[in-house]
Amino acid sequence: MIKAQPHTHSAWTREDWLAYADRVLAGAMKWASPTGARITPPGAEGGYGHDVDGLEGFARTFLLAGFRITGARGVGVDHLIDFYTRGIIAGVDPENPERWVRLDEHAQAKVEAASLALILDMTRPWIWEKLDELTQQRVIDYLAPVVGDATYPPTNWLWFRVVVQTFLRSVGGPWSAQDIEDDLALHDSLQREDGWISDGPERSYDHYVGWALHLYPVLWTAMRGARELAGDRIDRDKKALDRFLQDAVTLIGADGSPLIQGRSLIYRFAAAAPFWAGIIAEVPSVSAGMLRTAAERIIRHFEDHDVPNEQDVLSLGWHDEWCPLAQSYSGPGSPYWAVKGLLGVALPADHPVWQAPAQPLPIETSDELRTVRSAGWIISGTSADGIVRIVNHGTDHAAAGVLVGDSPLYARIGYSTATAPLLDDQAYEQPLEQSVSLVDAHGNATHRAAMELLDTRVDGMVGVSAATWQAHWLDPQWVPQRHGSGLGGEITVAGRLTVNSLVRGPWEVRVVEVNALETTEPLTLRIGGWALSGTNPTGEAVGDIARTTLAELTSETRGLVANQSGRIETRHSASPLGVASAVPLLETPAAQGATVAALISLTGAGTPAATHNPTFTLTHGGGQRVADVLWPDGVHTTTPLTESRIAGQAKR
Structure with a gap:
């Protein structure tokens, strides 16, 4: 695991750099x-x-x-x-x-x-x-x-x-x-x-x-x-x-x-x-x-x-x-x-x-909120806990419009300096952490590679990034050599999802639209939070709140609309940061036309305690939808959402 604590040692001299370099060289030359x-x-x-x-x-x-x-x-x-x-x-x-x-x-x-x-x-x-x-x-x-x-x-x-x-x-x-x-x-x-x-x-x-x-x-x-x-x-x-x-x-x-x-x-x-x-x-x-x-x-x-x-x-x-x-x-x-x-x-x-x-x-000096527009990233760094997070809606190591499996290294919604994506075989087949998926009765979760980036911007004190995609199941075809991409295989389209991520400090309000469903079979909409990995992460789920903890780190998913249920899923030998991983999840029945919102948070030592129960309200006016959010620190924001564009069918 990683403890996101500031470095307190004095700066290295050139001699320190040389000593480290010589150590690496001597160790290899043997x-x-x-x-x-x-x-x-x-x-x-x-x-x-x-x-x-x-x-x-x-x-x-x-x-x-x-x-x-x-x-x-x-x-x-x-x-x-x-x-x-x-x-x-x-x-x-x-x-x-x-x-x-x-x-x-x-x-x-x-x-x-x-x-x-x-x-x-x-x-x-x-x-x-x-x-x-x-x-x-x-x-x-x-x-x-x-x-x-x-x-x-x-x-x-x-x-x-x-x-x-x-x-x-x-x-x-x-x-x-x-x-x-x-x-x-x-x-x-x-x-x-x-x-x-x-x-x-x-x-x-x-x-x-x-x-x-x-x-x-x-x-x-x-x-x-x-x-x-x-x-x-x-x-x-x-x-x-x-x-x-x-x-x-x-x-x-x-x-x-x-x-x-x-x-x-x-x-x-x-x-x-x-x-x-x-x-x-x-x-x-x-x-x-x-x-x-x-x-x-x-x-x-x-x-x-x-x-x-x-x-x-x-x-x-x-x-x-x-x-x-x-x-x-x-x-x-x-x-x-x-x-x-x-x-x-x-x-x-x-x-x-x-x-x-x-x-x-x-x-080390201030919080950071900025965009990387080409990659579809919002960077959010918080000086209180020293963690840098990105929310990603534009990077997937895939070609636009070509449906493949998600690469855990690229296609997840969030990455940070304190957590790692899950990287076992199951992670390539079934997106879990930092994902939004439609899940069938057999537990098969959809992928989002080939998503279309809709917007990446900073609106006042809130970063906004959004994407839409054809949510698709993958019957994977494993290949001996992979260079970072997700798996290929047989594709079945489940529907279309659009996500707006509103980012502020350690929090993301994730707004999910179920634009269309391609099957009449009951499906579950699943929202995954940050994976914590180490020797013994712990977790609990009560109602629409799921929370995992590991030393100073806390990962939480919290429902902001009705009819969501929280749970914790654990994986073993799936992360370079530890033998066990725990992921907080929210689940709700998928319904065409529904809008679901959740608060996704990753906090560390030094993060101020929440003072308010967060709330989310969606309003309509002038042909635009606006997200009204009360954040856990009591700050209130109103942010226009990026409207989904229903693109043509992607290639399979």
Whole structure:
């Protein structure tokens, strides 16, 4: 479990950063193969096999070694230079039994090649220029299959091809100006409002926005020859990063936890990377002191939870090892992409960031209420308990209009820095926490992927986000490789639902319209609250109130209209935050044309006690419906709801 308490330690010095980085490196290097070409930390073999695992371990730790060598300007780091040089020589030797998997042998090598190329460029005086001509040519030959390869997916992978070809160009290797032009055009096509970037054509907003799609442009422009290729895009990319960071700093809890949402969470403190990118790019709107604090708090959140572990290894998990959090292809070297969050050690001791006064996180000074319009998010952070929450009506890692199963990592209505979505197999088949579903007599719950975002705005002191969707049952088809999306399978449409979420502080008033039902069979409308996970969450349900507690955290669902019943559902081994999970639920018979409202809350230590019983009244006037709400703290608001638009039938 996570306790959302502010960090009270003094700020890290550069020496503290170096010590943590050296610990991570030393812990990984112990698991090197005899030639040093492969690093395979302990753990089960990944879905791509032992050879890929070893390459991942080398390439991803080479990132951190490169940052460390660069920040030291090559002084006092001979052990890293010698170790990784030896591994490179063996890795590109086609006759060596420990050679690396080639780019034309396995697609994952294309990912790792970008780390190799990036750091060979960054450490050019200490590694590349010291390699003999034969090894240099072998490196070029190893990387060369990237040129003209049209099989890179249209996601953050575009930067792997750009980085490798930029390096090849700088050392006299093959490269394609057209490839780079096409990839940069693809990057531009993925950009959305306010500096946010979708990781692909689907509605995919997650940590890849920061640790890949904003990070690589900054690192790329520092590569030899990159500015000749970049043209006038550097200022545009910097402006987008600057705007993104204004939102990103508000998504960190007071305890340093990043938002627990999206795939690849085993990369943990890679979430700190975009803040270092902002420092390197010298963005104007967020101070270097706040950016450094943001990066530090994320790193120290995991250090406080014993990451790396007692073997100084980054395991597959969040705090502790929890393999279901990983993608099906992840291996023991995969978590080392986390080292992107230690990019700051590449900045030398005389860099001004180390003298910049530390500044507190936004959550530590005031409450936060803001929109991320492209993602359909309302961000609500409360300084009293240090928790950041989002309400989500625009992100599902799915294509618009294509009905599939919900991904628990993307399609839930709420995510926070203090809770995690349930991630067992049942969670992919049957949405529960932070959901609104139609449930049949057999307990089958509908999904909402392919929802249509209707609105995201701040109206006075209330954030408003709304979506409509064809609620659909899924007969799932399980596949061996999943990259964050929900399951495919046979779809049956149950009806149409529209939800308006009114957000204020730790509360959400969730207003649900049952626009249409496609069956005459009795159905239950189920509203799920926040899941609390730990050793022993407790719960109780009385009437139309269901409440779960765990240490300082409380999750509650409370009916605001008649005929709702509360209950608690528990799951086991479903969350990276603990062995048991409890979810408060509200249920009511589904009736076409009905409007149902509930209060959904997540509170922690320090949250003021409720002083009023909340109420909800829906009024009509001038062709618009208005929600009149009395909140638990006694504040009264009137908020126009976003009207549903009954869209055409989605594809199945």
